[in-house]
Amino acid sequence: MDSLTQVVLGSAVAYSVLGNKLGRKSLLVGATFGTLPDLDVLINYGSEIENFVYHRSFSHSLLMQLLLSPLFAWLMLKMNWAKSVSCTRWSVAIFLILSTHVLLDSFTVYGTQLLWPLSTYPFGISSMFIIDPAYTVPLIVSTIILCFERFKLYAQYINSCALILSSFYLIWSLVAKxxxxxxxxxxxxxxxxxxxxxxxxxxxxxxxxxxxxxxxxxxxxxxxxxxxxxxxxxxxxxxxxxxxxxxxxxxxxxxxxxxxxxxxxxxxxxxxxxxxxxxxxxxxxxxxxxxxxxxxxxxxxxxxxxxxxxxxxxxxxxxxxxxxxxxxxxxxxxxxxxx
Incomplete structure (x- = not known):
């Protein structure tokens, strides 16, 4: 999916796991890790065809993300503001942010190598276009609302509603297909x-x-x-x-x-x-x-x-x-x- 969608999805997932500990900082954490897998576009694999094919390979592998999440958690705990969250919780949060990114990508037609390096098969359900406002808008609205302290009391409820709405749209896309x-x-x-x-x-x-x-x-x-x-x-x-x-x-x-x-x-x-x-x-x-x-x-x-x-x-x-x-x-x- 497009970068904006991955940013707000990452923020929503991060807030659902870390929001009660980190508050609005979790939105920034989610946006950062939600963007991370797509940075593989900066790698030159040798030709434009290889760049096309190898995008969404190792960086979009659930296996690699499972292995790297504890390492990212350990690095996060080097910062004082992050120490209020346990290493286990950090690991779970980071894996959820990364994995929801790649699982959402697999709903598009492009092809996502979820099981790299065990398999290079490009999974693609092909039920979503790479940009779809109906999926993204609820997450954008929720992320904007969560930035304001006055909504703190209802923040988790608002965030959960946005995730549920976007998830129902994914289900609708499968039914439509x-x-x-x-x-x-x-x-x-x-x-x-x-x-x-x-x-x-x-x-x-x-x-x-x-x-x-x-x-x-x-x-x-x-x-x-x-x-x-x-x-x-x-x-x-x-x-x-x-x-x-x-x-x-x-x-x-x-x-x-x-x-x-x-x-x-x-x-x-x-x-x-x-x-x-x-x-x-x-x-x-x-x-x-x-x-x-x-x-x-x-x-x-x-x-x-x-x-x-x-x-x-x-x-x-x-x-x-x-x-x-x-x-x-x-x-x-x-x-x-x-x-």
Missing amino acids: WHINEKIHLALNNKNIEFTHYESTPTPLNTLLWRAVAVTEQGHYEVYASVFDAIENVNIDFYPTTNTLLTQLDTEKPITLLQNFTKGLYGVYQQDEKLIMSDLRMGQESYYVFSFVVAQQRNQQWVTGGYQRLNNRLPLDKLGFIYSRITDPSVDLSTKAIH
Whole structure:
């Protein structure tokens, strides 16, 4: 999830465990440790593909956090103001702050390596968009209220209510995903569409309109469905890709990493003399957030290398189409319409 969400979630968790001992200081503690796992973005792993794949690896491992929490607790107790809390309580609080960060991340589609180093599998429930105000706003409001001494008497109650509201929204996202998947699979079956890989994700900032990708040997289907849609209103568009071109390349680590990390949900496109791999899970057709040049054509042959990332995000002025589609199935979100 976004940094602001992780800051206020960390503050809320810290206050629930440490608030009666540290008061408002616990909010700062939670914000700090709630941000810590995402500092791995400062590490350069060698190429932009590797930076993409290895984000949310060791720093987002529940096993590493379990091992490091007592160490962080010991360091905290070096400060006089922190000595009112026992080492055990510090360890529990820090682990809860860190673990709720990574567990929330696993609700997005990106992929979080919760069991690193035992497994590098990128867990991703894909029921939440990376930014969702409906989840974050209750935590922001609660954190702001807790900053004022006048609300101290009701602070724990307010904080608990915010955590409960945000948690219920996570549950709703799972229910919405199940409902959408049932609807989309029926729509695909009605058109006799078979696929090898599939994933559904919420569209930006909501859990009412969903985008799904169903990959075939020839390309992929991009599907849009609202929780309000009847099955016949589900939009399905096919886009060809040239994934077979990868068989002509010498298999290199960055390409293999990208294939595995996307769980087969990738598309290969030829643009002029460049071969581009896109993660089909994030963005939409022609506007994928993570696209990389994996090869260039030289003397009629494809040569791998470079692996630079392309900047190809959906323009903000196009978001209006998405929000209109929530309640209006006649809105066309295909590439031709958006362009």
